[in-house]
Amino acid sequence: MENLDHPRDYDDIPGTYVFDGRRLRAGYALNMFCKSLDLASNREAFSSDALAYLAEFDLTPEQHNAVVARDWIGMLQLGGNIYYTFKLAIFDGLSMQHVGAAMSREPMTVEDFREMMSRGGRPIQGNRSRKEH
Amino acid sequence: MATLVGGICTSHVPAIGAAVDHNRTGDPNWKALFEGVRPAQDWMREARPDVVIVVYNDHASRFDLNLTPTFALGVGEFFMPHDEGHGARPVPACKGDPEFAWHLVESMVLRDEFDITMVNNMTVDHGCTVPLSLAFGQPGQWPCRVIPLCVNVIQYPQPTANRCYRLGQAIRRAIDSYGQDIRIAIFGTGGMSHQLQGERAGLINADYDRMWLDRIVTDPLALTRIGHTELLREAGSEGLEIIMWLVMRGAMNETVRPVHRFYHVPASNTAYGMLILENA
Numbered sequence: 001m002e003n004l005d006h007p008r009d010y011d012d013i014p015g016t017y018v019f020d021g022r023r024l025r026a027g028y029a030l031n032m033f034c035k036s037l038d039l040a041s042n043r044e045a046f047s048s049d050a051l052a053y054l055a056e057f058d059l060t061p062e063q064h065n066a067v068v069a070r071d072w073i074g075m076l077q078l079g080g081n082i083y084y085t086f087k088l089a090i091f092d093g094l095s096m097q098h099v100g101a102a103m104s105r106e107p108m109t110v111e112d113f114r115e116m117m118s119r120g121g122r123p124i125q126g127n128r129s130r131k132e133h
Numbered sequence: 134m135a136t137l138v139g140g141i142c143t144s145h146v147p148a149i150g151a152a153v154d155h156n157r158t159g160d161p162n163w164k165a166l167f168e169g170v171r172p173a174q175d176w177m178r179e180a181r182p183d184v185v186i187v188v189y190n191d192h193a194s195r196f197d198l199n200l201t202p203t204f205a206l207g208v209g210e211f212f213m214p215h216d217e218g219h220g221a222r223p224v225p226a227c228k229g230d231p232e233f234a235w236h237l238v239e240s241m242v243l244r245d246e247f248d249i250t251m252v253n254n255m256t257v258d259h260g261c262t263v264p265l266s267l268a269f270g271q272p273g274q275w276p277c278r279v280i281p282l283c284v285n286v287i288q289y290p291q292p293t294a295n296r297c298y299r300l301g302q303a304i305r306r307a308i309d310s311y312g313q314d315i316r317i318a319i320f321g322t323g324g325m326s327h328q329l330q331g332e333r334a335g336l337i338n339a340d341y342d343r344m345w346l347d348r349i350v351t352d353p354l355a356l357t358r359i360g361h362t363e364l365l366r367e368a369g370s371e372g373l374e375i376i377m378w379l380v381m382r383g384a385m386n387e388t389v390r391p392v393h394r395f396y397h398v399p400a401s402n403t404a405y406g407m408l409i410l411e412n413a
Contacts, residue, residue: 013333013365014332015332017330020288038194084193090219095401096402097402100329117399118399121326121337121399124341124367127336129366
């Protein structure tokens with residue numbers, strides 16, 4: 001049996017963080033913090049004292065900083081899963097387009113992102129493989 | 134004897150639910166989509182199912198990183214909408230059908246050796262409630278019973294496309310062996326191409342989506358042979374959830390008759406697709 005950390009063929013897909021066992025192990029606490037925001041009482045607690053609330057979760061310093069800075073791409077790189085980190089975005093009143101724009105490699109505003117979607121989305125051409133870059 | 138009256142594939146984009154809930158279906162950016170899906174409500178009124186099996190994925194709502202069932206069937210009496218961060222959707226609770234659900238479970242586990250997870254207490258998120266809104270509009274109560282069937286498509290490794298198809302075949306054998314005279318419809322939800330995460334967020338692959346819309350009707354076995362890396366690459370990391378359409382397709386006859394097909398880009402960050410199929 002190969003080690004869990006062996007390279008995967010999907011690692012070749014650019015700008016994509018496949019949520020496998022490696023990422024679950026790295027991002028467990030970060031994602032479960034986000035998950036806690038499902039409860040209105042937790043949203044109130046996080047709203048009234050964010051740092052005290054965050055201290056209840058076993059985040060790494062890097063994850064803590066990414067949450068505080070709302071570094072959406074950084075959270076994914078530190079094991080975040082979009083369905084969990086999006087709970088934090090909902091808490092902030094942000095849409096998926098806001099988060100999509102913020103994660104883009106090239107700087108994009110939410111209006112840029114919406115415009116891209118209305119023109120048919122980010123094209124697959126040039127985005128299949130890191131070898132294309 | 135129970136009858137499978139048909140199947141619907143549809144994306145389950147949460148923004149569609151928000152547009153329904155806030156009466157924005159006539160807005161310029163939604164009008165075309167809601168016109169394109171209207172035949173689903175007409176078809177449902179004709180089909181008059183007593184029960185709908187909704188195949189969807191839970192989005193970190195009922196289940197979280199502590200427990201990820203690959204396939205989970207709701208066997209409870211009712212299923213409330215989940216609060217996904219700004220309060221639960223103002224949609225009716227789903228009334229379950231425990232008698233039929235337990236028949237499904239026994240048939241799948243004992244006859245087909247399909248060891249599905251049984252869930253008595255579960256909320257349902259937009260993955261289940263958005264397809265119901267598309268099928269039924271905004272009634273005070275859903276006009277039929279609902280059996281939610283969750284597929285893990287978030288945590289790698291997801292079940293294979295082929296396993297999803299075979300699950301559908303097992304569901305069909307269970308339907309055909311159910312003694313009650315009820316009408317059943319099945320929804321395969323999710324997709325089409327989209328990616329919510331990463332620098333590639335916003336990805337749409339319309340050619341790949343059209344290939345799926347064609348082959349899910351004419352050659353589903355070709356789709357069952359597609360691997361996860363192709364799906365992640367071509368349909369996007371979240372677009373992989375289109376494998377759930379194969380559960381619906383596996384339950385239908387080998388030959389089906391498409392009665393409605395609709396494709397629209399974008400619905401929020403997603404390519405929207407709908408197919409209504411009847412057994413031929």
